[in-house]
Amino acid sequence: xxxxxxxxxxxGMAGVRTLEELLKISPDxxxxxxxxxxxxxxxxxxxxxxxxxxEQTLDEIVLNPLSWYEENGVKLxxxxxVVDVDRNKRVVKASDGTEESxxxxxxxxxxxxxxxxxxGKDLEGVIAYRDIADTNTMIDAAAKxxxxxxxxxxxxxxxxxxxxxxxxxxxxxVHIMPWLMERQLDDTAGKLLQKSLESRGLKFMxxxxxxxLIGDKEAGKSGRVMAVQFKDGTEVPADLVVMAAGIRPNxxxxxxxxxxxxxxxxxxxxxxDTMQTITDPRIYSVGECAAHxxxxxxxxxxxxxxxxxxxxxxxxxxxxxxxxxxxSTKLKVTGIDLFSAGDFMGGEGCEEIVxxxxxxxxxxxxxxxxxxxxxxxxxxxxxDGSWYFKLLREGRSISDIRDKLMFGESNIGDxxxxxxxxAAAMADSDEVCGCNGVNKGAICKAIKEKGLFTLEEVRKHTxxxxxCGSCTGLVEQLLMFTAGGDYSATPKKKAMCGCTDRSHQEVxxxxxxxxxxxxxxxxxxxxxxxxxxxxxxxxxxxxxxISTWPKEAKDDPQSRYINERSHxxxxxxxxxxxxxxxxxxETTADELRRIANAVDKYKIxxxxxxxxxxxxxxxxxxxxxxxxxxxxxxxxxxxxxxxLRTVKTCVGSEWCRFGTQxxxxxxxxxxxxxxxxxxxxxxxxAVSGCPRNCxxxxxxxxxxxxxxxxxxxxxxxNGGIKTEVAHFFVKLKTAEEVLExxxxxxxLYREEGWYLERTVHYVSRVGLDHVKKKILDDAAGxxxxxxxxxxxLDGEPDPWFEFDKAAVDTRQFSPLSA
Amino acid sequence: MSEWKPICLVTDIPMLGxxxxxxxxxxxxxxxxxxxxxxxxxxxxxxxxxxxxxxGIVFGDSVACxxxxxxxxxxxxxxxxxxxxxxxxxxxxxxxxxxxxxxDELATLAIHVALPKAGPGASTGALGDRTFEVQAPHSP
Numbered sequence: 001x002x003x004x005x006x007x008x009x010x011x012g013m014a015g016v017r018t019l020e021e022l023l024k025i026s027p028d029x030x031x032x033x034x035x036x037x038x039x040x041x042x043x044x045x046x047x048x049x050x051x052x053x054x055e056q057t058l059d060e061i062v063l064n065p066l067s068w069y070e071e072n073g074v075k076l077x078x079x080x081x082v083v084d085v086d087r088n089k090r091v092v093k094a095s096d097g098t099e100e101s102x103x104x105x106x107x108x109x110x111x112x113x114x115x116x117x118x119x120g121k122d123l124e125g126v127i128a129y130r131d132i133a134d135t136n137t138m139i140d141a142a143a144k145x146x147x148x149x150x151x152x153x154x155x156x157x158x159x160x161x162x163x164x165x166x167x168x169x170x171x172x173x174v175h176i177m178p179w180l181m182e183r184q185l186d187d188t189a190g191k192l193l194q195k196s197l198e199s200r201g202l203k204f205m206x207x208x209x210x211x212x213l214i215g216d217k218e219a220g221k222s223g224r225v226m227a228v229q230f231k232d233g234t235e236v237p238a239d240l241v242v243m244a245a246g247i248r249p250n251x252x253x254x255x256x257x258x259x260x261x262x263x264x265x266x267x268x269x270x271x272x273d274t275m276q277t278i279t280d281p282r283i284y285s286v287g288e289c290a291a292h293x294x295x296x297x298x299x300x301x302x303x304x305x306x307x308x309x310x311x312x313x314x315x316x317x318x319x320x321x322x323x324x325x326x327x328s329t330k331l332k333v334t335g336i337d338l339f340s341a342g343d344f345m346g347g348e349g350c351e352e353i354v355x356x357x358x359x360x361x362x363x364x365x366x367x368x369x370x371x372x373x374x375x376x377x378x379x380x381x382x383x384d385g386s387w388y389f390k391l392l393r394e395g396r397s398i399s400d401i402r403d404k405l406m407f408g409e410s411n412i413g414d415x416x417x418x419x420x421x422x423a424a425a426m427a428d429s430d431e432v433c434g435c436n437g438v439n440k441g442a443i444c445k446a447i448k449e450k451g452l453f454t455l456e457e458v459r460k461h462t463x464x465x466x467x468c469g470s471c472t473g474l475v476e477q478l479l480m481f482t483a484g485g486d487y488s489a490t491p492k493k494k495a496m497c498g499c500t501d502r503s504h505q506e507v508x509x510x511x512x513x514x515x516x517x518x519x520x521x522x523x524x525x526x527x528x529x530x531x532x533x534x535x536x537x538x539x540x541x542x543x544x545x546i547s548t549w550p551k552e553a554k555d556d557p558q559s560r561y562i563n564e565r566s567h568x569x570x571x572x573x574x575x576x577x578x579x580x581x582x583x584x585x586e587t588t589a590d591e592l593r594r595i596a597n598a599v600d601k602y603k604i605x606x607x608x609x610x611x612x613x614x615x616x617x618x619x620x621x622x623x624x625x626x627x628x629x630x631x632x633x634x635x636x637x638x639x640x641x642x643x644l645r646t647v648k649t650c651v652g653s654e655w656c657r658f659g660t661q662x663x664x665x666x667x668x669x670x671x672x673x674x675x676x677x678x679x680x681x682x683x684x685x686a687v688s689g690c691p692r693n694c695x696x697x698x699x700x701x702x703x704x705x706x707x708x709x710x711x712x713x714x715x716x717x718n719g720g721i722k723t724e725v726a727h728f729f730v731k732l733k734t735a736e737e738v739l740e741x742x743x744x745x746x747x748l749y750r751e752e753g754w755y756l757e758r759t760v761h762y763v764s765r766v767g768l769d770h771v772k773k774k775i776l777d778d779a780a781g782x783x784x785x786x787x788x789x790x791x792x793l794d795g796e797p798d799p800w801f802e803f804d805k806a807a808v809d810t811r812q813f814s815p816l817s818a
Numbered sequence: 819m820s821e822w823k824p825i826c827l828v829t830d831i832p833m834l835g836x837x838x839x840x841x842x843x844x845x846x847x848x849x850x851x852x853x854x855x856x857x858x859x860x861x862x863x864x865x866x867x868x869x870x871x872x873x874g875i876v877f878g879d880s881v882a883c884x885x886x887x888x889x890x891x892x893x894x895x896x897x898x899x900x901x902x903x904x905x906x907x908x909x910x911x912x913x914x915x916x917x918x919x920x921x922d923e924l925a926t927l928a929i930h931v932a933l934p935k936a937g938p939g940a941s942t943g944a945l946g947d948r949t950f951e952v953q954a955p956h957s958p
Contacts, residue, residue, distance in 0.1 A: 460900040532834060532853045535875040535882030535889070558834040562873040562884040570884050573936035574870040605937040619937045815838040815846060816826050818924050 003031045006314065007092055007102040009082045009253065011036025013045060014287030014303035015108030016064055021311035023072055029315060032074045033100045035092070039079040040132055041066050044483065046300060048135045052163030058132060063451055085257040087280060104282055104314060107254060107269060111247040111288040111298070116151060120213025125225040126241045129160045138242065142167035145239030149173075149228045151210055153180040157244030158193075161202055164240070172203040172236050174210060174228065184340045188356065189363050189379040196336060196361065205236070213241055249289045249296045259283065261291070268296035273321040275310035286310050292322060299327050300453060319501070319529075328389050339385035342375035342392045343367060350374070353406050364406060371399045383473040384408030400727075400768040423477035432478070433471045436463040443475060447482040455479065497536040502526050504540065504754035511544050517553045519545065533559075540755035543642070543680065547750050550792035557807050563640035566812060567799045568625055571618065576625060578617045580634035581675065584649045584667035584687075585613030591634060598631045612646030612684065614639070626813055629800040635675070636800040642756075643678045644685070644746075647671040648696065652689030652706065661706025663689035666735055670704075673739055676796040677746060677789070680753035680762070685742070698726050701749075701759040702742050707731075711738050715745055715771070716763035724760045727768055730776055744775050744785035751788075822911050822918035825849065828857055829915070836872040836881070838862055839919065844929035847908055848872035849917060850892050852879060857917050858892035859910050861928045865890070865903030868934035906931075 006022075008015050011034050019032060036042075040062075047061040069076045080094040091101045113128030115121055125141065127134050141148070142164055150161040153175030161171045173180075179190030180197075194204055209231040217223030227235045249268040251261045259279045260270045268291025270278050275290065277283045286306040288298055297303055302325035309322040328341035346352050346367040353366045362380035366373060366388065372395050376388040387408060391398060398405055426432070428441030446452060446462045458475055459466035465475040495501045502510075507526065516522045519541050523533060533541065538559040545553035557565045568576035580595070595615060599607055606618040614637055620628055629636075639645055647670050650656065652663030667687040677683070686697040687704040697703025699719035703726050705712045710733040717726025729745070732738055748771060753762040763771055775782045797805035831837050831851040839847040839859075846862040848871050856879070862872045869885030879892045889898040896904040906928040911918040 530878055532877050534877045534880075535887060538875065538877065558832055558876070561875065566873070570870075570873060571936050572867065572869075572885060573934045573940075574868075574873070575936065809832055809835070811830065811832070811837065812835075815840040816830075816849075817840050818823055818825060818842075818847070818919055 010108035018307035026315035049159035152244035339382035344375035344377035579639035650694035859908035
């Protein structure tokens with residue numbers, strides 16, 4: 001079959017990314033031709049600022065060397081500007097007469113700098129800041145001349161000014177608005193930024209309006225620029241003037257060939273959700289030149305998202321819609337941290353939380369409306385930017401964390417990266433990700449060498465922040481400094497995995513609404529892209545089925561992680577650990593004797609006391625598991641499962657002279673009522689007999705603390721990656737109430753939690769108020785929840801003894817022989 | 819010598835699951851069965867840290883290692899995605915519903931692959947060679 005022809009006009013980041021995505025999924029569909037007006041292969045435009053500042057070289061910012069085009073069979077016309085398209089004959093024409101015909105055309109012409117229409121704008125030494133040529137001009141000028149004026153105190157202008165200053169020029173930034181970066185910062189942050197830049201040596205003329213640029217010949221009308229004159233008549237000397245007063249989508253070609261473009265706002269070629277121009281479905285447009293739902297984006301992440309959607313459509317997959325992005329901003333000036341997102345100016349009907357330390361150079365403002373975070377503006381300390389951005393995108397109620405909001409996620413007890421919150425200040429050898437042992441140097445190297453742009457890519461290649469995620473903010477900062485990536489984009493709902501576009505919530509809802517009972521039926525109903533999912537979605541779907549339809553949906557052991565398939569914990573050498581259940585952490589001489597005998601008989605190398613008041617036998621061979629369980633004769637401890645693990649107790653009033661309640665008995669009762677309870681993630685309880693809280697109930701999924709007059713119940717605590725103190729939930733009188741409320745809370749979590757979401761994350765997603773409403777305010781609902789849990793657990797087997805009922809495939813325990 | 823050894827029936831392997839095959843020498847061989855009844859055989863060691871692939875979740879024509887979730891291709895034993903490395907694949911013959919492995923391969927391939935270690939002696943310990951005297955009345 002003859003290949004179709006795809007022609008791309010523009011050789012920039014968004015366009016080439018689209019080709020990369022296309023080649024990945026459908027490498028043989030098209031003969032591809034690319035026209036680039038610049039004489040360079042695709043490079044990282046965002047990193048021109050570090051090049052100007054002398055922190056990187058031009059070679060380092062090339063994304064696709066010429067060999068890439070060759071290897072992928074892409075025909076490249078460099079230095080050729082496309083001047084016309086014959087849409088009837090489907091031919092593009094370049095200025096030098098080159099013609100190429102197409103079946104599909106992709107316009108990715110990017111944007112043009114906005115040049116102030118003032119007299120003198122065409123003088124020598126007056127440039128914009130957009131490409132490699134401009135950057136080189138600035139580098140040359142800095143070597144020869146002294147005075148530079150940058151017009152425009154926005155993102156680009158400040159980066160240009162900083163770079164020129166670092167190259168030894170005296171730089172004045174002219175900004176017509178009342179403070180710097182007014183589109184990204186409020187006045188306070190803008191002024192802090194100005195102060196910081198002034199202390200580095202930049203000069204500012206805020207509110208000044210440029211009248212004309214004066215040359216050194218013909219009474220200032222020609223030659224090289226020598227000064228800038230303002231409306232009030234004052235002048236400043238200038239050997240170089242950089243116009244950085246914003247960009248406009250480059251729609252010159254599109255307008256000429258009759259593609260519909262927006263006239264108002266910043267303009268742009270109008271495209272639909274599949275990135276096709278609305279005028280001509282054979283013509284696509286992505287990147288800064290495209291206007292999607294009225295917005296022309298200028299940040300890399302949304303543009304890559306567009307590229308992905310465009311590629312799937314070009315590949316004729318017919319899937320994927322681009323639905324717009326929310327964006328945020330960071331400035332690439334080394335040593336200056338600022339972040340903003342959303343509606344950070346606030347206004348009527350909004351509330352603001354502000355923290356300001358002008359001396360320390362830290363400023364944070366959060367804008368809240370209707371109990372939701374709608375904007376954030378931060379200066380000096382931005383490590384929580386991604387967290388705020390996430391809250392903002394999710395639009396969840398923040399009423400329950402309002403008092404802690406300002407202090408950020410990292411101040412609520414993150415561990416694993418030595419308490420660092422400024423990636424730039426870290427040494428290359430400092431560990432960023434404590435879970436996977438990845439240091440800063442390794443991350444930066446991978447970003448540079450493998451050309452990574454998104455958090456997901458960094459996670460894939462380095463594993464940094466891929467486990468617990470507590471160092472996500474740091475990794476994002478590194479991405480920012482190294483690749484110029486940004487915090488923006490990410491679709492509002494997160495797909496469960498690569499097999500589907502559906503989110504966890506959508507899958508849960510569909511299983512419930514359509515009464516789906518098998519994994520296959522679920523995949524079919526939701527049009528899964530893979531025949532039997534992957535190791536990430538299958539366990540999740542299996543859990544959703546059995547938790548939504550207890551006694552009806554059948555548990556599928558092959559869709560469970562090995563620990564839940566073999567009912568023991570796999571160790572790094574492939575042996576297993578066995579942890580028998582000890583109700584409430586209490587044991588007997590008989591049990592201990594049986595355990596000791598098993599340790600001897602099966603030569604178990606390590607015996608350890610766990611943090612949950614039980615005994616762990618480590619290094620059991622898989623072949624021995626069944627016999628070890630049998631010899632010990634104690635119930636499964638489920639220490640290997642996303643299920644109720646331990647109920648930790650203190651001795652309580654039976655022995656303790658301070659004890660007010662019988663916490664051990666309460667713990668045993670809770671454990672007997674709720675063991676075998678599978679959940680989205682592991683669940684731990686603790687019961688203390690007095691407020692001295694020896695059982696550490698404050699960091700458990702459910703913590704019960706006995707007081708003289710009854711029991712206090714705490715929920716959603718966590719002692720792991722994110723040490724989170726449990727929220728006080730309710731004060732109860734009787735042990736029966738403790739059972740009912742605890743059961744109701746667990747069942748709500750089982751029904752609403754996403755797979756692998758701990759209670760702390762579940763509650764922080766839905767809000768504590770929601771949980772209170774369902775359990776405290778709705779007595780009938782609470783009783784129903786508790787009954788549903790009891791129904792689910794009734795007759796559930798102990799997988800260590802009832803193999804058939806628990807669907808344990810015992811063939812796994814004995815190897816075949818060859 | 820060229821001889822196929824019968825191992826088990828295809829149906830002895832759970833669908834989307836695996837069995838381990840013990841050899842006279844060397845680490846186990848893992849045999850997998852996917853949803854299309856295709857059977858594959860790999861050395862039961864992940865190229866990453868030696869995890870037993872037979873214990874992983876099988877999907878499509880891949881298995882996810884149970885230790886660190888690397889995805890390994892069942893046909894060639896090589897890591898997919900951003901990870902790099904391959905484990906030894908073994909030939910399979912299905913005859914009348916019986917799975918066969920090749921005797922030569924069983925006897926010769928990947929015999930001396932080191933097994934991952936765990937437990938006492940597997941790590942150097944936080945103090946290296948330093949030890950503390952244990953005081954009476956405790957025994958060491």
